[in-house]
Amino acid sequence: QQQVKQSPQSLIVQKGGISIINCAYENTAFDYFPWYQQFPGKGPALLIAIRPDVSEKKEGRFTISFNKSAKQFSLHIMDSQPGDSATYFCAARDLSGGSYIPTFGRGTSLIVHP
Amino acid sequence: DGGITQSPKYLFRKEGQNVTLSCEQNLNHDAMYWYRQDPGQGLRLIYYSQIVNDFQKGDIAEGYSVSREKKESFPLTVTSAQKNPTAFYLCASSIDGPYLENTIYFGEGSWLTVV
Numbered sequence: 001q002q003q004v005k006q007s008p009q010s011l012i013v014q015k016g017g018i019s020i021i022n023c024a025y026e027n028t029a030f031d032y033f034p035w036y037q038q039f040p041g042k043g044p045a046l047l048i049a050i051r052p053d054v055s056e057k058k059e060g061r062f063t064i065s066f067n068k069s070a071k072q073f074s075l076h077i078m079d080s081q082p083g084d085s086a087t088y089f090c091a092a093r094d095l096s097g098g099s100y101i102p103t104f105g106r107g108t109s110l111i112v113h114p
Numbered sequence: 115d116g117g118i119t120q121s122p123k124y125l126f127r128k129e130g131q132n133v134t135l136s137c138e139q140n141l142n143h144d145a146m147y148w149y150r151q152d153p154g155q156g157l158r159l160i161y162y163s164q165i166v167n168d169f170q171k172g173d174i175a176e177g178y179s180v181s182r183e184k185k186e187s188f189p190l191t192v193t194s195a196q197k198n199p200t201a202f203y204l205c206a207s208s209i210d211g212p213y214l215e216n217t218i219y220f221g222e223g224s225w226l227t228v229v
Contacts, residue, residue, distance in 0.1 A: 009154065034217070041222075043204050043206070043220030043221050043222050044157070044204075045219075045220065046218075049217075089156065093216070100145065100208065100210060100216050101147070101159065101162060102218065106154065106155065106156035107154075107157075
């Protein structure tokens with residue numbers, strides 16, 4: 001059972017456009033939602049994260065929007081640049097379950113054309 | 115600099131061979147993880163360890179084995195029982211415990227190809 005569903009699987013955007021990646025979850029006990037960015041041949045790295053007590057978090061051109069009632073969260077990349085081309089993973093973690101291991105989405109491959 | 119070192123970066127395995135991927139971290143993290151990455155499959159957890167001399171199976175542990183004899187080391191052995199081992203393998207670590215912003219740090223990965 002896929003606990004965090006991520007879409008789209010791939011995304012092509014023109015330079016300067018907005019990239020939007022969506023994730024949906026089922027477990028209402030999830031309490032921490034990080035996004036990871038992975039460049040080809042490298043390991044993922046934390047990009048930005050949000051807790052469910054806020055609806056939005058912004059860091060530079062990257063924004064997480066969080067809708068607790070809909071159990072959805074999304075990553076928005078404003079003014080997308082070719083250097084943003086990477087695979088993006090959303091994740092969610094349930095502390096109450098006693099495990100600190102996040103559940104990852106399947107990833108979105110983003111290509112930003114110059 | 116602190117980080118996670120995986121070796122080798124590229125490894126070729128013959129049918130029937132066991133191979134071991136190395137993972138060392140100097141972040142003083144208690145928890146360590148192994149993930150497998152295949153195109154379109156995301157990150158799948160193989161094994162994890164929250165403390166020395168203890169480890170737990172993840173979602174796809176069959177055909178793999180690990181050890182955790184030292185805090186900083188968590189090697190992964192891909193055994194001949196793993197029928198489709200060709201993949202990108204990622205080692206990771208984190209502080210263990212109920213810290214809300216518990217970031218997982220990943221190594222650079224190891225490519226394993228069966229020849």
